[in-house]
Amino acid sequence: xxxxxxxxxxxxxxxxxxxxxxxxxxxxxxxxxxxxxxxxxxxxxxxxxxxxxxxxxxxxxxxxxxxxxxxxxxxxxxxxxxxxxxxxxxxxxxxxxxxxxxxxxxxxxxxxxxxxxxxxxxxxxxxxxxxxxxxxxxxxxxxxxxxxxxxxxxxxxxxxxxxxxxxxxxxxxxxxxxxxxxxxxxxxxxxxxxxxxxxxxxxxxxxxxxxxxxxxxxxxxxxxxxxxxxxxxxxxxxxxxxxxxxxxxxxxxxxxxxxxxxxxxxxxxxxxxxxxxxxxxxxxxxxxxxxxxxxx
Numbered sequence: 001x002x003x004x005x006x007x008x009x010x011x012x013x014x015x016x017x018x019x020x021x022x023x024x025x026x027x028x029x030x031x032x033x034x035x036x037x038x039x040x041x042x043x044x045x046x047x048x049x050x051x052x053x054x055x056x057x058x059x060x061x062x063x064x065x066x067x068x069x070x071x072x073x074x075x076x077x078x079x080x081x082x083x084x085x086x087x088x089x090x091x092x093x094x095x096x097x098x099x100x101x102x103x104x105x106x107x108x109x110x111x112x113x114x115x116x117x118x119x120x121x122x123x124x125x126x127x128x129x130x131x132x133x134x135x136x137x138x139x140x141x142x143x144x145x146x147x148x149x150x151x152x153x154x155x156x157x158x159x160x161x162x163x164x165x166x167x168x169x170x171x172x173x174x175x176x177x178x179x180x181x182x183x184x185x186x187x188x189x190x191x192x193x194x195x196x197x198x199x200x201x202x203x204x205x206x207x208x209x210x211x212x213x214x215x216x217x218x219x220x221x222x223x224x225x226x227x228x229x230x231x232x233x234x235x236x237x238x239x240x241x242x243x244x245x246x247x248x249x250x251x252x253x254x255x256x257x258x259x260x261x262x263x264x265x266x267x268x269x270x271x272x273x274x275x276x277x278x279x280x281x282x283x284x285x286x287x288x289x290x291x292x293x294x295x296x
Contacts, residue, residue, distance in 0.1 A: 017063060018050075018052075022057070025042050025077060026038050029041070029080055032080075032083070041076075045073065049090075083220060085218070085221055088221060093109060096117060096145045098141075099174070100139050101171055102139055103167060104223065105166075106138040106223065109141040111284075112286075112291075113141065115291065116142070116200070120146060121150065128150055128152060128153055130154070131156070131196045131197050131198075132196060132199075132200065133156045133158070133192075133200070134146075134200050135158055135241055136158075136159055136160075136186070136202060136226070137164065138164050138226055139164070140157060140168025140169070140171040142202065143157040143168075143172075144175050146200075147178060148175060156182065157181050158181065160183070164226075186240055187236070191244075195249065196249060197250050197253050198254050199255050201237070203238065203257075204226055205259060206228050206229065207229060209231050235263065235270055238259075238267055242255065242270065242271055242274045243274070245296060246274065253296050255293070255294045255296065256293050257292045259281075264289030264292070275296075277294070279293070279294045280294075
């Protein structure tokens with residue numbers, strides 16, 4: 001558990017108004033982050049902690065923080081200086097309009113994954129009773145969102161990490177989503193019992209050689225188990241999940257992946273070689289090969 005040294009908080013901060021504290025907040029972090037990102041941190045913190053909007057900040061210039069809140073905000077500054085993700089500091093993030101608890105046991109959901117969820121939604125009617133399996137669920141953002149968006153679907157999810165399953169279960173309950181979770185190592189020989197209409201996965205896909213492209217706040221805080229694969233076998237999880245899909249997908253079922261932007265062609269060819277059809281690679285909003293869909 002991270003501990004903050006209260007003695008480091010300047011006494012004068014106890015009497016600063018929120019707009020002046022913002023100046024202090026910006027000054028303390030300028031050496032590490034661009035101003036736009038610092039502003040985003042600050043606005044997110046006051047919304048989360050004080051239920052104040054950006055507009056409130058400008059219309060309530062005399063708003064005064066309590067001593068406890070001064071201490072907490074200074075605690076946040078200290079953690080941001082250590083490049084901890086703001087999502088972990090606050091303990092939650094937004095995904096597809098829903099709130100998800102996040103912690104160092106799970107990856108922080110990304111906008112690209114929201115695009116993957118949308119693609120799956122577009123492949124099914126809103127009243128679909130399809131059975132869906134998410135492999136490597138992490139925070140549970142994919143299955144929980146799919147259950148919320150397609151209420152009649154039967155949704156399952158699995159992960160190797162018991163801590164991830166614990167977090168995902170909490171998120172399902174908080175969002176009132178009926179999702180069945182299972183702890184399972186997909187690289188093991190143990191087979192899955194059920195069959196599904198859709199299997200989706202956002203597995204580890206960042207090669208070790210790509211670590212230099214990863215920001216420090218991700219590299220030093222998010223779980224490497226969910227991020228990285230070896231350079232010599234980067235598609236290890238995709239190959240295994242494809243094999244599972246061949247056994248556990250129903251006729252005319254679909255397999256969806258989030259993929260490494262540099263390995264779109266390789267992933268597509270692997271699926272074709274394994275007998276999948278209508279294999280389609282889709283780009284994200286940034287123009288990167290980011291998703292793939294295949295039919296069985």
